[in-house]
Amino acid sequence: MDRQERIECLKPLLRQVLEILGEDPDREGLRRTPERWAEALLTYTQGSEEAPEDHLSVIFQLDEDDFPQGSDDMIIQDNIQFTSTCEHHIAPIRGVVHMAYIPNGRSRVITGLSKLSRVVEVFARRLQVQERMTQQIARAIDTSLDPLGVIVVVEAVHYCMISRGVQQRSSTTITTARRGAFQSNPALENKFQEYLRLRRSEPIT
DSSP states (O other): OOOHHHHHHHHHHHHHHHHTTTTTSSSSSGGTHHHHHHHHHHHHHHHGGHHHHHHHHHHHETTTTTTTTTTOOEEEEEEEEEEEEEEETOOOOEEEEEEEEEOOTOOOEOOOOHHHHHHHHHHSSSOOOOHHHHHHHHHHHOOOOOOSSEEEEEEEEEEOOOOOOOOOOOOEEEEEEEEEEHHHHHHHHHHHHHHHHTTTOOEEE
């Protein structure tokens, strides 16, 4: 089923949702809402149709002089912004991802910096929970690049907590995932976390 066919299938269902909520889908402001809503839902979840490996297949190889074997220098990318959708309440999740990996001294393989952001987007554009997304990002980098180590830190605010339930407007959720050297050598994680402390971003709003 192509995208337009899926939109046509969703439109009457979403119109019915509006009616159940007590709205009039025929009033001016809502007349095209079922179609727009359907298009938005497909965009919010389009990552389910993408494979992160497709982005990480774009790799480059460093010279031995550039990255000698045994080096624990890391490649860090921070403040990758994302918006996702909570699978429990279909509410927005907004946040940032900080990550680092240590290229393997034997293969010295790296990927384009924009590809790391693409991987985040692939997993964010799904119905998600933050804990799983964090692990998925780390696993994808670890599997595709075979680095010595990977660490991923995700900071996010959950609108299901802001607009319903406990209504915690200032609460931030932090999740981490570690692979390889970042698990076995705490000093590496400390080095990464110290960098984040120095570069701490503004609070997420």
